[in-house]
Amino acid sequence: MPSSRFAALLKSSVFAGVLALGPALGGVALAQTAAPAATSTDVKLSFVLVNDIDQMNAIKGRGGMAKYAAVVAAERARNPNTLAVHAGDTISPCLLCGLDQGAHVIDILNVVKPDVFVPGNHEFDFGKAAFLKRMSEAKFPVLTANVTMPDGSAIANVAATKVVELAGLKIGFLGATTEETIAASSPEDMKFAPMADTAIAKAKDLRKAGADLVVSVVHGPRSDDFKIADSKAADLILAGHDHDLRLVYDGRVAMVESSSQGDYITVIRLDVNVKTEGDKKTVTWRPNFEVVDSQTVTPEPAVQAKVAEYEAVLDKELAVELGKTATPLDSRRATVRGQEAAIGNLIADAIKASTGADVAIMNGGGIRANKEYPAGAVLTRRDILAELPFGNATSMAAISGKDLKAALENGVSQLADGGGRFPQVAGIKMVVDTKAPVGSRVQSVEVNGAPLDEAKIYKVATNEFMLKGGDGYVQFRNGKTLIGAVDGKLLANEVMVHVRRLGTVEAKVEGRIVLK
Secondary structure (H helix, E strand, O other): OOOHHHHHHHOOHHHHHHHHHOHHHOOOOOOOOOOOOOEEEEEEEEEEEEOOOOOOOOEOOEOOHHHHHHHHHHHHHHOOOEEEEEOOOOOOOOOOHHHHOOHHHHHHHHHHOOOEEOOOHHHHOOOHHHHHHHHHHOOOOEEOOOEEOOOOOOOOOOEOEEEEEEOOEEEEEEEEEOOOHHHHOOOOOOEEOOHHHHHHHHHHHHHHOOOOEEEEEEEOOHHHHHHHHHHOOOOEEEEEOOOOEEEEEOOOOEEEEEOOOOOEEEEEEEEEEEEEEOOEEEEEEEEEEEEEEHHHOOOOHHHHHHHHHHHHHHHHHHOOEEEEEOOOEEOOHHHHOOOOOHHHHHHHHHHHHHHOOOEEEEEHHHOOOOOEEOOOOEEEHHHHHHHOOOOOEEEEEEEEHHHHHHHHHHHOOOHHHOOOOOEEEEOEEEEEOOOOOOOOOEEEEEEOOEEOOOOOEEEEEEEHHHHOOHHHOHHHHHOEEEEOOOOOOEHHHHHHHHHHHHOEEOOOOOOOEEEO
């Protein structure tokens, strides 16, 4: 009678098969091959995320490139399995960017050496040629899967995806840039496929190719971020564009955005477990998040020294005084993107005066310093370039009154979202019903004191970005260009000339835009 242990073995299909074959093989004893032992390995990975950072130095103790570099260096020292990720918007809009088209930013990032950089919409602010030159100067990996040259070919020094092997893990990265860049910036004829759809497809490709972890680094609106997250195609979504400080984790996918300007820098630490049994490999992970307030960070010395060199150049060129304010000016984001602003009136007046136009429209999103100037403040070149960093030229088109009203409707179409297309105007008085449907919010328009005539042709001054249809101002394309980018003057310089001519700036809110 067999023992109970042997009886149990007889029930096994493997052992039963061996015993049945025994007599046919002449009773030759068969050696059992032991199954490979299962293994379990724990790995710690770190990702340091920054996005939407263009300022070199800290402001009120927070942000700037040197503090970002310090956080990266500290995490790399803490854990050699650290990957620094930059989710875009960095070569614009900043003070020096308007002068060197972001060359100094790439120079600084070449010291920091991020492991992945994804271009944001602002990387295209100075046009295609400048974008291509900046990316060619990068000594770090640049990824974007949905942007190509006009003929569909790849961009030099830019890849769609990248696989990094760390501690026995294959980490697949993909990059993608919002297709809204076409309207929001100046990529000219470069091609943009839908960001979210491309990111999802590339994430699946990386998984099929054997990536243990898939990281989607994207620069686009939060609606696209969530679409990618909902697809479950990627493990991590590291995002930029919305300036959110956002941490989302549903037990399967983690999504992070790190505010802006390096004010807060997020460190995502993954405790990863790898189990191997035969040919089967199972990877599980759990995240821990640390949000670093950069006010607590000591700047990294090498980067801070480089920043100081560039600041010295700026100080000499931009400290020139232009005029003094008699009334307060407010360029805070919510103000210039949501209501008539005294500084918006000042800039629109300067454009109108420079071009001799009937009216002028300036997009609020083009006013960038996000600060307040009290009455009695001295305005310098630095202040004006901080407000107008994009290097835009003044422009003018002859368009119909019908198109002018449609342009104003476009300007107030994103009130709830604080869209950058909000119009700051000169020569115009308009009444807006904020609760009316988009496309029918402008209730009345006066042009230089007379009711708008939809059949009349008006000379409308703006900036070259809007003249090309930027921020949705496609109506300018319907008219005749009177002053284009080649003939226009640098917008910031024209505002400087205007301020110097005034000497004392008395701009104020005066009822040009009435919101009801």
